[in-house]
Amino acid sequence: MVQSSGPQDEAAASRRGRKPIRPDPASGPVALFAHRLWELKEQAGDPSFADMASRLGAAASKSSLAAAARGSALPTWETTWEFVRVLAVDRLGRDAEEARREWRAHWELAASTAQTETAPPPEAASRPETAPHADVRSDAASHAADLETVAEATETEVLMAENPVARARSTPSKSLIAAIVTGATGLAAALFAWLAPGPEPAEPAARSTPAPSNSSFDDSLFEGDVTHPDGTVVKKGTEFTKIWRIRNAGTIPWQDRYLTRLNDTPCKAPKRVAIRPVQPGQSVEIAVRVRAADSPGRCKIYWKMTDAAGAELLTAKKPIFLDVVVA
Structure with missing residues (x-):
């Protein structure tokens, strides 16, 4: 489903234009995180942000990817993972789960360090007054x-x-x-003033226990086409089974979820397909029965993950699709 790189990267690299300003890694944890993103981008051939968002299949806009590498604000985890996934996994061939754990740790460290550095100083009233x-x-x-x-x-x-x-x-x-x-x-x-008794020292304020952070998140990872990869030629009027493999890359179990078709084509397919329950870290193969069109042409059908009521899930993710040639 992800197209391979080619001469377009070299053309994109040779285009003249305003050179983006690289963040200084010594200026703070967010800038250091953005600097790591730049290093990964260079290792993957330095594709443009437009290519990452379109040709390479990142489920984030060009402007979101560029802002993530600017270093002025920490990007969301969803944007970060799309930045990393298309480069580290699709372009460099690294293990998806290992890359996700590594970059999730980088992202959480940047978030916690930036929050600590911007925390307000303790109230001056909590310090005891100096005796006069x-x-x-x-x-x-x-x-x-x-x-x-x-x-x-x-x-x-x-x-x-x-x-x-x-x-x-x-x-x-x-x-x-x-x-x-x-x-x-x-x-x-x-x-x-010297002999008069001073004011009684104020009792220290009770320390509040911070509420535990909620680190649960919903995420998916496309692992590949099991059958009929993009561009497969099928005979007109025949039936075939398309199978994808997807991993639950988040921390929330998948229950009562479906793949729901988004468009109509001459090829016929069910409106939605059930996804069996999937625990975090597990992969699932989803199969859909398709009937090829009766005349030659191209069939490209899109699906998105939804709940039982049809509400779209993982909205930041691009749809998965079937793309065959009917002959």
């Missing part, structure tokens, strides 16, 4: 010096009272009296 005694002591020392000044001024006043001549020569100014009063008042306030 040191500042009060320094203020008390300063005011003690003021007190010495007050004593000297008082002594001068006594001498002047005893000596009228000196009193006439050295009458204290109003500013000196104001300084004496201010110094005494400030010293009294500092001593009171």
